[in-house]
Amino acid sequence: MQHTLVTLVEDRPGVLNRVASLFRRRGFNIESLTVGHSEIPGVSRMTMVIDSTPQNIERLIQYLYKLVNVIKVDDLTHETTMMRNLAMIKVSANEKRRMEIMQLVEIFRARIVDVANDSLIIEITGAEDKIESFVDVLRPFGIIEMVRTGVIAMARGSSAAMSMVNQEASLAA
Amino acid sequence: MKKTGAQILWECIAREGVDTIFGIIGGSTLPIYDAMEAFPIHHVMVRHEQGAAHMADGYARATGKVGVAMATSGPGATNLVTGIATAFMDSSPIVCITGQVPSWFIGYDAFQETDVTGITLPITKHNYLISNVEEINKTVRDAFYVARSARPGPVLIDITKDAQTEEIEWEYDETPIQMPGYRPDYSPVEGDLKQAAKMIAQAERPLILAGAGVLHSEAMQEMIAFAEKTQTPIAATLLGLGSVPASHPLYLGMMGMHGESWVNQAIQEADLLLAMGMRFDDRVTGNMATYAPNARKIHFDIDPSEINKNVKVNLALIADLKITLSQLLPHLSPTDHSPWLETINGKCEESAQRDILNWPDTGKLHAAHVIHDIWKYTEGKALLVTDVGQHQMWAAQYYKHEKPNTLITSGGLGTMGFALPAALGAKQGCPDAEVWVIAGDGGFQMTQAELSTAAQEGLKVNVAIINNGYLGMVRQWQDLFYEKRYTATPMVSPDFVKIAEAHGLTGIRVTRRSEIEDAIHKTQECPGTVVIDFRVEKEDNVYPMVSAGADLHEMIRRPHPEQS
Numbered sequence: 001m002q003h004t005l006v007t008l009v010e011d012r013p014g015v016l017n018r019v020a021s022l023f024r025r026r027g028f029n030i031e032s033l034t035v036g037h038s039e040i041p042g043v044s045r046m047t048m049v050i051d052s053t054p055q056n057i058e059r060l061i062q063y064l065y066k067l068v069n070v071i072k073v074d075d076l077t078h079e080t081t082m083m084r085n086l087a088m089i090k091v092s093a094n095e096k097r098r099m100e101i102m103q104l105v106e107i108f109r110a111r112i113v114d115v116a117n118d119s120l121i122i123e124i125t126g127a128e129d130k131i132e133s134f135v136d137v138l139r140p141f142g143i144i145e146m147v148r149t150g151v152i153a154m155a156r157g158s159s160a161a162m163s164m165v166n167q168e169a170s171l172a173a
Numbered sequence: 174m175k176k177t178g179a180q181i182l183w184e185c186i187a188r189e190g191v192d193t194i195f196g197i198i199g200g201s202t203l204p205i206y207d208a209m210e211a212f213p214i215h216h217v218m219v220r221h222e223q224g225a226a227h228m229a230d231g232y233a234r235a236t237g238k239v240g241v242a243m244a245t246s247g248p249g250a251t252n253l254v255t256g257i258a259t260a261f262m263d264s265s266p267i268v269c270i271t272g273q274v275p276s277w278f279i280g281y282d283a284f285q286e287t288d289v290t291g292i293t294l295p296i297t298k299h300n301y302l303i304s305n306v307e308e309i310n311k312t313v314r315d316a317f318y319v320a321r322s323a324r325p326g327p328v329l330i331d332i333t334k335d336a337q338t339e340e341i342e343w344e345y346d347e348t349p350i351q352m353p354g355y356r357p358d359y360s361p362v363e364g365d366l367k368q369a370a371k372m373i374a375q376a377e378r379p380l381i382l383a384g385a386g387v388l389h390s391e392a393m394q395e396m397i398a399f400a401e402k403t404q405t406p407i408a409a410t411l412l413g414l415g416s417v418p419a420s421h422p423l424y425l426g427m428m429g430m431h432g433e434s435w436v437n438q439a440i441q442e443a444d445l446l447l448a449m450g451m452r453f454d455d456r457v458t459g460n461m462a463t464y465a466p467n468a469r470k471i472h473f474d475i476d477p478s479e480i481n482k483n484v485k486v487n488l489a490l491i492a493d494l495k496i497t498l499s500q501l502l503p504h505l506s507p508t509d510h511s512p513w514l515e516t517i518n519g520k521c522e523e524s525a526q527r528d529i530l531n532w533p534d535t536g537k538l539h540a541a542h543v544i545h546d547i548w549k550y551t552e553g554k555a556l557l558v559t560d561v562g563q564h565q566m567w568a569a570q571y572y573k574h575e576k577p578n579t580l581i582t583s584g585g586l587g588t589m590g591f592a593l594p595a596a597l598g599a600k601q602g603c604p605d606a607e608v609w610v611i612a613g614d615g616g617f618q619m620t621q622a623e624l625s626t627a628a629q630e631g632l633k634v635n636v637a638i639i640n641n642g643y644l645g646m647v648r649q650w651q652d653l654f655y656e657k658r659y660t661a662t663p664m665v666s667p668d669f670v671k672i673a674e675a676h677g678l679t680g681i682r683v684t685r686r687s688e689i690e691d692a693i694h695k696t697q698e699c700p701g702t703v704v705i706d707f708r709v710e711k712e713d714n715v716y717p718m719v720s721a722g723a724d725l726h727e728m729i730r731r732p733h734p735e736q737s
């Protein structure tokens with residue numbers, strides 16, 4: 001099944017390579033991986049989606065912890081979690097069909113971010129399945145280009161992935 | 174005071190307690206070496222960087238301190254790789270320092286530039302690239318700390334030439350080490366201790382599996398106290414040999430592929446396995462699906478990633494073993510397991526008949542005789558360093574270790590060529606130890622150039638080459654599983670006596686059993702390194718043997734003498 005891991009790492013050169021190399025070395029397949037800053041200076045946040053058995057995910061978490069630059073790993077799979085994906089879709093849109101597309105954009109709460117003579121760029125954020133269905137309804141119009149970010153995730157409620165390690169991490173940063 | 178990066182590096186290394194390093198100089202380490210003279214550190218010049226890494230490893234395993242190897246960029250660094258991987262698999266604390274091209278050349282395929290941190294990433298516990306003199310102090314401290322703490326392992330520091338030469342105003346910084354992602358936890362969970370105590374109290378056929386972790390954690394006394402109080406027998410892995418004196422009444426012997434048959438049978442019949450600092454390697458479990466089918470398992474290990482990796486366990490105590498056992502002991506009550514101990518003892522007798530040592534003397538020179546006699550005439554007190562192959566297994570079977578840390582061998586990686594350099598490192602670290610190398614004719618030739626190092630350094634080690642004219646362990650597999658098609662295993666070797674003499678050392682040849690004792694005594698008396706060429710039976714096999722992937726109790730046994 002799909003597991004979502006949030007991993008906090010030191011923001012240093014080569015850390016992404018260490019994590020990626022671990023996946024390759026231990027034979028795990030990454031469905032999606034996103035990296036960016038976290039709320040703490042010097043700490044990056046990775047969201048990983050991996051398809052594997054619970055036992056293997058347990059192994060993976062321990063391997064991640066073995067990396068000296070990994071500060072914290074949270075498995076959000078069984079938590080109530082906000083999961084978001086961002087996509088930009090360039091779709092062909094002539095005069096005649098433009099209105100139709102704009103209606104769909106409305107329904108899906110997407111946004112048009114660029115308009116050209118015969119195309120539009122639409123931006124949409126949301127859970128994976130919402131984006132999937134939006135892409136499906138746009139397909140008949142002719143998708144020229146598409147880019148997606150991969151999943152980012154955050155547990156609901158007031159706790160933070162970092163809460164336990166906040167202090168030390170900012171010290172080192 | 175104004176200091177160059179090279180001076181800062183040496184001062185930081187010296188402050189870690191390092192007095193010896195092993196290495197070969199090159200263009201990218203010239204500034205480092207140029208600054209060395211001023212520091213109380215002895216440099217052992219090796220003949221191949223693989224040797225430097227093995228020496229650092231042997232030094233570390235013999236002394237418990239961090240061993241240090243140094244190499245230049247490019248080929249110097251890549252030559253270290255086998256040694257680093259060896260140390261990694263056996264959790265040996267070494268720090269390797271490699272020179273790197275100047276930082277402005279990195280990424281431009283400069284002369285002797287290689288991506289050393291990239292190459293060694295999967296075979297180090299951690300590695301660093303220093304391209305700024307300001308980073309040296311903290312990096313060296315972190316590196317030694319990572320290497321020696323928790324589950325030890327190799328750490329590599331790659332340092333650019335400009336970081337070595339740059340000068341800064343500098344004072345040694347000893348602020349406490351702060352690594353947000355590396356904070357080892359050594360204490361067990363109280364509830365787990367109680368749970369363990371309960372399982373131990375319920376067991377009727379318990380068995381301790383002692384691995385290298387017992388030695389790393391220095392938990393020998395605690396483990397023995399545990400065993401004695403609960404009357405639990407102890408089996409050892411290859412790297413766990415010596416963690417309990419071989420003469421201890423509760424000690425059974427080695428487990429696994431070439432372990433004693435009664436030990437493997439005991440594992441299969443046990444109802445509780447207490448795995449201490451061992452990782453259920455495939456060479457000790459055989460077929461995982463049928464491994465110890467009747468046993469509940471408690472895993473004591475400092476490394477959480479080992480838990481449930483190979484064998485699913487019922488309880489894990491993830492902590493330092495010494496601390497865990499000393500806290501667990503008060504929870505245990507004295508127990509009697511004499512029926513279980515008698516069952517195991519009953520299985521030993523049958524094996525004794527198959528033992529080569531109990532065969533009638535046919536005048537043939539078997540490796541078992543050689544190892545047994547070395548054991549006898551060193552009174553079991555030598556520091557034994559083995560290479561990889563049949564001789565390694567015979568050494569494990571026939572040399573009975575009474576003291577911890579007296580066997581140094583490449584277990585996890587099985588690196589041929591390990592023994593001679595590792596022994597030189599061990600001797601350098603323990604000058605008073607009687608160091609014996611047990612090597613095969615094949616593996617010895619992989620690093621025999623280090624005889625020059627022994628000669629130049631005046632290091633005395635005693636080298637026993639178990640010369641069977643084959644890559645013997647592989648020939649054994651061909652014998653048993655490839656219908657004796659001996660492809661690429663027969664080997665023509667040089668005259669090892671002359672090789673020794675060419676290095677200004679002593680060589681002795683032994684072809685008969687009656688000559689062994691004399692040769693050993695001569696070797697012991699000789700002030701320098703001696704190489705003994707033992708011309709043993711060519712096609713002898715190591716028994717018992719669990720074929721790869723077979724059930725642990727399905728052992729191929731040595732035929733009785735009258736059948737062979």
Ligand SMILES: Cc1ncc(C[n+]2csc(CCOP(=O)(O)OP(=O)(O)O)c2C)c(N)n1
Pocket residue numbers: 560561562563564565587588589590612613614615616617639641643644645646647
């Ligand atoms: C560097 C390396 N290359 C190849 C092997 C595969 N191998 C394992 S044991 C062995 C034979 C060793 O022969 P020798 O050193 O003569 O020892 P023997 O088994 O004859 O005692 C070989 C080739 C290895 N372990 N290490």
Ligand SMILES: [Mg+2]
Pocket residue numbers: 562613614615639640641642643644645
């Ligand atoms: Mg051989």
